[in-house]
Amino acid sequence: MLLNRTSSGGRWRIRPDGPAKVTGELTYLTDMTKEDMLYGLVLRSEHPHARIISVQTDKAKQLQGVHAVLTYMDVPGLNAFGIAHPDQPVLCEDRARYVGDAIATVAAETLAIAQQALEQIEVEYEILPPVDDPELAILDDAPLLHPQGNTLHRTAFNRGDAEEGFKLCTHIIEETYYTPRQMHTYMETEGGLFVPGDDGRLTVYSPTQHGFMDRLQLSRILAIPQSDIRIVSSPIGGSFGGKDELNVQPYGALLAVNTGRPIKMHNSRWESVRAGLKRHPMKITMKTGTDADGKLLAHQVYIISDTGPYSTLGAEVLNFATEHVIGPYRYEHLDVKGVSVFTNNGMSGEFRGFGGNQAIFALEGQMDRLAERLGLEPWAFRKLNMRQLDDLGPFDQPIAMTEGADQVWDAVSTSPLWLEREKIPLEGQSAAEPWIKTGIGAAFTMHGAGLGVGIPDPAGGRLELAVDGKIEAVFGYEEFGQGLIAALEQMLIEQFDFAQEDIRIIIGDTDVVPDSGSTTASRATAMMWKSLQRLHTPFTEQLLERAGAIVGRPAEQLRLSEGGVRKKVGDELLITYGELAKAEGEPIRCETSFVFPTSPTDRVGAHFMYTYSAVAVKVELNTLTGRVKVLQQYHAVAAGPVINPQGFLGQIEGGSSMALGFALMEDAVMEKGHYMTRNLDTYLVPTIADQRGKIEVQPIEHLPENDEHGPRGIGEVGSVTLAPAIAAAIHQASGKWVTKLPIDPSYLQETPFFLSKAVNGE
Amino acid sequence: MSDKAAEVQVPFQLQCSVNGELKTIAAPPSTRLLTILRDEMELTGTKRSCEIGRCGACMVLIDGRAVNSCLTMAYQCAGKQITTIEGLSANGLDPIQQAFLEEGGFQCGYCTPGMIVSVKSLLDDKPNPNVDEVAEALSGNICRCTGYGGIWRAVQRAIEGRRYWK
Ligand code: FES
Ligand code: FES
Numbered sequence: 001m002l003l004n005r006t007s008s009g010g011r012w013r014i015r016p017d018g019p020a021k022v023t024g025e026l027t028y029l030t031d032m033t034k035e036d037m038l039y040g041l042v043l044r045s046e047h048p049h050a051r052i053i054s055v056q057t058d059k060a061k062q063l064q065g066v067h068a069v070l071t072y073m074d075v076p077g078l079n080a081f082g083i084a085h086p087d088q089p090v091l092c093e094d095r096a097r098y099v100g101d102a103i104a105t106v107a108a109e110t111l112a113i114a115q116q117a118l119e120q121i122e123v124e125y126e127i128l129p130p131v132d133d134p135e136l137a138i139l140d141d142a143p144l145l146h147p148q149g150n151t152l153h154r155t156a157f158n159r160g161d162a163e164e165g166f167k168l169c170t171h172i173i174e175e176t177y178y179t180p181r182q183m184h185t186y187m188e189t190e191g192g193l194f195v196p197g198d199d200g201r202l203t204v205y206s207p208t209q210h211g212f213m214d215r216l217q218l219s220r221i222l223a224i225p226q227s228d229i230r231i232v233s234s235p236i237g238g239s240f241g242g243k244d245e246l247n248v249q250p251y252g253a254l255l256a257v258n259t260g261r262p263i264k265m266h267n268s269r270w271e272s273v274r275a276g277l278k279r280h281p282m283k284i285t286m287k288t289g290t291d292a293d294g295k296l297l298a299h300q301v302y303i304i305s306d307t308g309p310y311s312t313l314g315a316e317v318l319n320f321a322t323e324h325v326i327g328p329y330r331y332e333h334l335d336v337k338g339v340s341v342f343t344n345n346g347m348s349g350e351f352r353g354f355g356g357n358q359a360i361f362a363l364e365g366q367m368d369r370l371a372e373r374l375g376l377e378p379w380a381f382r383k384l385n386m387r388q389l390d391d392l393g394p395f396d397q398p399i400a401m402t403e404g405a406d407q408v409w410d411a412v413s414t415s416p417l418w419l420e421r422e423k424i425p426l427e428g429q430s431a432a433e434p435w436i437k438t439g440i441g442a443a444f445t446m447h448g449a450g451l452g453v454g455i456p457d458p459a460g461g462r463l464e465l466a467v468d469g470k471i472e473a474v475f476g477y478e479e480f481g482q483g484l485i486a487a488l489e490q491m492l493i494e495q496f497d498f499a500q501e502d503i504r505i506i507i508g509d510t511d512v513v514p515d516s517g518s519t520t521a522s523r524a525t526a527m528m529w530k531s532l533q534r535l536h537t538p539f540t541e542q543l544l545e546r547a548g549a550i551v552g553r554p555a556e557q558l559r560l561s562e563g564g565v566r567k568k569v570g571d572e573l574l575i576t577y578g579e580l581a582k583a584e585g586e587p588i589r590c591e592t593s594f595v596f597p598t599s600p601t602d603r604v605g606a607h608f609m610y611t612y613s614a615v616a617v618k619v620e621l622n623t624l625t626g627r628v629k630v631l632q633q634y635h636a637v638a639a640g641p642v643i644n645p646q647g648f649l650g651q652i653e654g655g656s657s658m659a660l661g662f663a664l665m666e667d668a669v670m671e672k673g674h675y676m677t678r679n680l681d682t683y684l685v686p687t688i689a690d691q692r693g694k695i696e697v698q699p700i701e702h703l704p705e706n707d708e709h710g711p712r713g714i715g716e717v718g719s720v721t722l723a724p725a726i727a728a729a730i731h732q733a734s735g736k737w738v739t740k741l742p743i744d745p746s747y748l749q750e751t752p753f754f755l756s757k758a759v760n761g762e
Numbered sequence: 763m764s765d766k767a768a769e770v771q772v773p774f775q776l777q778c779s780v781n782g783e784l785k786t787i788a789a790p791p792s793t794r795l796l797t798i799l800r801d802e803m804e805l806t807g808t809k810r811s812c813e814i815g816r817c818g819a820c821m822v823l824i825d826g827r828a829v830n831s832c833l834t835m836a837y838q839c840a841g842k843q844i845t846t847i848e849g850l851s852a853n854g855l856d857p858i859q860q861a862f863l864e865e866g867g868f869q870c871g872y873c874t875p876g877m878i879v880s881v882k883s884l885l886d887d888k889p890n891p892n893v894d895e896v897a898e899a900l901s902g903n904i905c906r907c908t909g910y911g912g913i914w915r916a917v918q919r920a921i922e923g924r925r926y927w928k
Pocket of ligand 1: 810811812813814815816817818819820821831832833
């Protein structure tokens with residue numbers, strides 16, 4: 001059944017954070033102010049690559065209203081940050097490696113004075129040639145950006161002998177695919193409020209996807225114990241992976257500690273563009289061959305990824321891409337290699353899909369080309385080579401078995417949209433407007449969830465009965481719009497029979513929540529579900545036993561319900577949660593912690609849990625303009641039970657909109673290490689006018705009987721499968737193969753027949 | 763010279779109505795309305811995002827029409843009626859807000875106040891807009907989270923709801 005409001009019935013709920021959002025009452029962390037606060041700004045490098053000879057701050061310091069001008073010499077602890085490997089300077093010492101590199105930071109009484117102070121800082125640079133091409137950057141004669149060289153990370157995966165395999169192939173497709181530097185474009189730019197307390201502690205109100213990681217990183221930079229830092233990190237005006245790494249926090253924190261005053265920071269859009277993360281641009285070369293019947297024999301891949309100047313999660317993204325260029329297919333021989341390269345371009349890092357987007361675009365492109373070469377229907381070709389139920393994962397690792405691949409394949413093959421494909425004449429011509437062509441394409445994915453083998457991936461949470469009688473659910477996850485609070489509330493209501501009013505949800509504050517791990521990698525909902533599964537029995541027992549003791553009945557005869565505890569039979573309310581909280585005894589509270597399930601393999605980055613998705617899409621191509629309109633989308637998503645229908649639909653719709661931008665319009669173009677875009681007038685994301693087509697979402701909830709993992713992640717999968725489906729649809733419409741995203745309209749433009757007639761003088 | 767100096771000494775005072783209340787605000791005439799609302803009046807429901815008129819996060823109603831407050835200067839507001847998102851729900855939720863809630867026309871919510879203000883301006887002007895008119899009216903409001911599916915549904919529901927309530 002398609003997912004919508006009607007089909008969801010009573011499970012379609014108004015989000016608990018909704019009223020404050022639609023009325024504008026919700027205070028985002030960048031809305032916060034405090035009496036006495038100062039404004040913080042950062043001076044960033046003018047050049048993508050330069051030696052810093054000197055930084056003079058005297059003039060800036062003398063300006064009236066300026067309270068601090070800090071350089072690297074003022075960083076008390078580690079002058080570096082980075083989630084996986086801290087190598088990005090907080091404030092550069094002698095070298096700038098990209099146009100977002102920070103050199104100094106100032107605090108002043110007004111924004112205007114802070115701005116003036118930045119202008120008064122004199123930096124003497126020796127400009128160095130920018131290393132802006134990752135392919136040149138790994139050559140032996142390239143200037144070194146880091147002492148260990150320009151290679152951040154290499155990956156390789158082999159099975160059989162690909163060279164021998166190709167000798168046996170009847171059909172071989174070789175192609176190179178390019179993907180863009182996509183920007184997260186969260187509507188709320190980075191910022192927050194940094195408040196030094198009288199007790200010597202620092203409170204940081206700033207969005208992040210993992211408060212405890214920020215706390216750890218800031219404690220290293222400030223050289224103070226973690227316990228002296230409190231991170232409040234939700235609500236967040238969008239993140240999509242982009243705010244997982246530190247952004248303004250080091251500067252706000254340093255300035256607050258230095259001045260003893262609250263510091264407000266809120267990036268302008270240009271500041272956000274130049275300093276912030278983007279999706280890794282990748283060049284992926286593939287050679288894939290089949291036998292005469294279309295059975296895949298050999299697959300060879302080389303990925304080169306532009307990671308920018310510093311590590312952040314560049315290595316992990318490459319690991320993910322390496323796994324996903326193999327994907328849900330069977331091959332006899334595999335030879336996959338990848339390299340992530342330092343350059344003086346913008347920072348690349350975590351972004352929804354995490355390297356899957358690039359990998360799947362390339363892999364699915366190969367499948368469509370091979371099918372055409374073989375004269376097979378593209379979906380049938382996939383079936384022929386698709387993984388089977390008990391197959392190992394892409395890295396030959398054990399995975400949590402589901403029927404997802406078959407399920408989503410079946411769903412698309414019988415969907416009305418896909419069936420319509422045969423009816424479109426080969427070139428998708430319309431008689432009245434022959435320059436308008438339509439086409440239908442589809443693509444297929446298995447997308448990993450969780451951080452994978454080799455990265456600490458803790459999870460957990462706590463339930464307790466608060467003194468005021470509220471059932472408190474306390475988790476270290478963040479709400480950046482995905483609907484985490486709504487999902488948690490719905491699980492508490494449906495699994496425990498609490499009423500909405502009985503519940504208080506506490507997240508995003510390192511002083512009170514347990515470390516539940518990061519809110520990334522499509523993992524949070526699954527981890528909350530698992531936590532509640534583990535907490536259900538002990539927490540219920542504690543509540544019922546206390547209640548039983550008070551009302552004088554055995555706990556077995558009681559049940560949890562809306563408002564309080566009732567008899568198992570009958571409706572009479574025996575005791576409210578408020579009364580229960582007032583009763584004497586130990587606090588009622590249960591906590592659980594565990595790790596995200598991983599595959600028993602040594603292969604770093606290999607996943608255990610996967611979400612399967614398949615997408616069919618119909619496009620309309622105007623060959624006069626080369627513009628592509630997406631008319632209709634059908635998404636089949638096999639991710640186990642739907643926890644929150646509205647949130648599920650929103651994740652797939654929202655993710656696919658990002659994929660539409662990735663395919664058709666988005667690229668933060670750089671030239672010689674400089675951004676050619678500064679704001680949303682030159683970086684275009686989809687608007688409502690681009691999203692007029694119909695989108696259908698078909699969740700497939702069925703899991704194997706003994707499955708104990710419950711819901712799979714859906715936060716990313718909506719964003720990875722659409723681009724290759726669009727490319728396939730364009731091929732049906734125009735006969736052209738797309739190799740580069742975003743698709744250049746001029747590539748799809750055709751000389752109209754009436755013009756070619758005129759030229760030919762007919 | 764002396765005339766000019768005298769002119770400068772009379773500080774500009776913006777007089778306008780904000781959410782139905784008459785206000786006198788001392789601000790240089792070129793101050794952006796967005797700054798006045800957020801920083802002076804603490805009406806932070808109006809959001810700051812691009813500051814060049816491209817995203818609609820800062821949308822407010824000026825005399826009933828949707829306007830980007832990041833592009834509007836104080837002097838342009840003199841004598842005008844300004845309504846922010848806070849003003850829309852002064853007497854309980856507007857049917858448009860209710861529709862966004864029920865249909866899930868938001869996720870992170872950062873674009874939502876501006877989006878709702880634009881819908882309000884559209885529907886006050888054209889109670890039964892067609893699809894093209896909706897697309898046109900909202901194409902200056904970027905939502906990065908929802909993909910606009912929930913927003914289309916919310917607008918549709920708001921149109922029906924307003925018909926019903928009238
Ligand atoms: S902030 Fe005004 S339009 Fe973007
Ligand atoms: S809900 Fe996040 S930008 Fe629209």
